[in-house]
Amino acid sequence: MKGFVIYRKGPHLGIEVDGKVYLSVPKSKLKGNIFVGDFVEGEILDDKNFRIEQVLERKNLLPRPKVANVDRVLVVFSYKQPDLDPLHLDGILAVLEKEDIEPVIVFNKKDLADENEREKWLNVYREIGYEVIESSTVTGEGLERIRESIKGYITVLAGPSGSGKTSIINSIIPGLELRVQEVGKHGKGRHTTTDIMLVKNPDGGYVCDTPGFGRFEITEFVKYDEFPKLYREFRKFKCAFPDCTHTVEPACGVIGNVHPERYRTYVILLNKLKEVKVERFHKGT
Ligand SMILES: Nc1nc2c(ncn2[C@@H]2O[C@H](COP(=O)(O)OP(=O)(O)OP(=O)(O)O)[C@@H](O)[C@H]2O)c(=O)[nH]1
Ligand SMILES: [Mg+2]
Ligand SMILES: [Zn+2]
Numbered sequence: 001m002k003g004f005v006i007y008r009k010g011p012h013l014g015i016e017v018d019g020k021v022y023l024s025v026p027k028s029k030l031k032g033n034i035f036v037g038d039f040v041e042g043e044i045l046d047d048k049n050f051r052i053e054q055v056l057e058r059k060n061l062l063p064r065p066k067v068a069n070v071d072r073v074l075v076v077f078s079y080k081q082p083d084l085d086p087l088h089l090d091g092i093l094a095v096l097e098k099e100d101i102e103p104v105i106v107f108n109k110k111d112l113a114d115e116n117e118r119e120k121w122l123n124v125y126r127e128i129g130y131e132v133i134e135s136s137t138v139t140g141e142g143l144e145r146i147r148e149s150i151k152g153y154i155t156v157l158a159g160p161s162g163s164g165k166t167s168i169i170n171s172i173i174p175g176l177e178l179r180v181q182e183v184g185k186h187g188k189g190r191h192t193t194t195d196i197m198l199v200k201n202p203d204g205g206y207v208c209d210t211p212g213f214g215r216f217e218i219t220e221f222v223k224y225d226e227f228p229k230l231y232r233e234f235r236k237f238k239c240a241f242p243d244c245t246h247t248v249e250p251a252c253g254v255i256g257n258v259h260p261e262r263y264r265t266y267v268i269l270l271n272k273l274k275e276v277k278v279e280r281f282h283k284g285t
Contacts, residue, residue, distance in 0.1 A: 003050055005038045005068075006206065007197040014197075015040065015050040022050035030054075035061060036196045036208070037068035037154055060099055062156055063221050065196050065210040071153035074146070076106045078163040079113035084121060088160060090265040091218040093130075094230040098222055103130065104149055108164040110136040124259050128233045137167040147172050151203035161212030169209050173202060224273040231266055233258060245270065 006021065007014035013024045013034065022044060026034050030052060034040065039056040058068040075092050077084050084107070096103045105125055110118070118134070125132050133149070135142030146168060157165040170176055176199060198206035222230065228245050229235065237253030239246065246254040247267065255263075 001041070001043055002056075003040050003042060003052070005034060005036050005040060007195070008036050009195045009197075013052075015042070015052070017044060017050065023048055024050040024052050026052050035066045035068040036198055037070060039069070060101055062099065062101065062158075063095065064216075065156065065158070065208065067154075067156050067196065067198075067208055069154055070101055070156050071205075072150060072155040073101055073103045074106050074150065074155060074157045074159075074165075074168075075103045076108055076157055076159035076163045076165045076168065078109035078160075079107055079118060079121070080109055081112060082160060082162050084117075085160065086121075086124075086261055087265045087268060088216055090231070090262065091216055091269060092158060094218065094227065094269070095221045097230045097232055098226065104146075105130050105132045106142070106146065106159075106168070107132065107134045108136065108142075108168065109138075110134045110141055111138045120261075124261055127259065128262075135164075135168065137164055137171045140171070143168070143171050147203060150207065151201060151205060153205045154198070154208070155201075155205065156208040156210070158210065159212055160216075163212060165212065166209050169199070169207055173199065173207070218269050219272055219276045222273065224270070224277040227270055227273050231258075231262060233262070234266075 001017060003015040003017045003022070005013050006016045011025055013026060015022045015024050034052065034055050038058055040052045041054045041056060042050055042052040045051055060070055061068050062070045062073065073096055075089065077089055093103060107121060122132060122134070131149070133142050133145050135146060137143070157169065159165055196208060196210060198208050201207050234246060234254045237257050239249065239253045240251035241249050244252050244254070246252050247270065
């Protein structure tokens with residue numbers, strides 16, 4: 001019998017079979033290798049319980065939140081409250097590039113945005129070729145486009161705390177009413193739970209809302225040597241050296257040819273990763 005893992009709550013997994021959800025506590029040898037979004041093979045034991053026998057091959061695994069078989073990631077950032085942080089955004093985009101998961105960038109809280117700033121960020125990311133949707137859960141703008149872009153897919157909403165992820169899901173799926181943060185309470189270190197749940201989208205597919213990461217460290221997910229290939233628009237340019245880091249090398253095609261905002265975050269993130277590499281080298285790990 002084939003099942004689909006739709007939630008994790010502590011040691012418990014929720015397995016959906018034919019629209020009904022069963023409980024499963026996987027055996028220890030399977031435990032660390034089953035994630036929400038996985039398809040599993042197993043048996044219905046009784047009215048409430050399912051025994052997992054094996055995990056079927058997954059097409060990808062989003063590293064945080066740990067969700068398997070993800071079709072879409074909506075990377076939700078607000079223009080204001082909190083301010084758009086391009087370093088955080090570009091870090092997430094690089095991780096998705098590595099995992100080969102196509103993002104849709106959502107710039108939320110358009111109602112609070114400053115016109116010049118809006119244009120600037122829109123241009124930066126649209127020019128690269130990313131799909132960018134502007135939205136506001138206050139005016140309703142952009143919500144229809146978001147609804148269209150997630151239907152039928154397993155979609156994860158990621159992004160900083162307070163950007164409006166839960167508000168967007170609540171506006172798109174009426175009656176769901178996931179809990180929204182009170183204004184002013186969002187911020188760093190509030191992320192308390194590793195529980196993950198996929199919510200059925202009435203338009204088809206599933207949506208996963210997770211609390212934003214106060215701190216997202218690129219160093220957890222990416223290595224220094226792979227990073228120069230993870231800014232997708234940089235790959236259009238030819239460099240003299242195939243392993244060019246686009247910093248000090250002669251005849252680098254990237255330097256001076258990409259958007260200065262993107263180049264700025266690139267250098268900061270690259271340096272962070274370099275520190276970790278040097279540290280590891282000294283520790284011999
Ligand atoms: N002005 C304005 N406020 C919004 C908008 N969307 C959400 N908010 C408010 O922003 C605050 C945070 O919204 P949430 O939906 O809880 O944000 P979140 O991304 O789910 O935050 P975490 O769960 O902490 O990661 C709430 O007070 C919302 O009412 C918007 O488009 N415009
Ligand atoms: Mg939320
Ligand atoms: Zn280069």
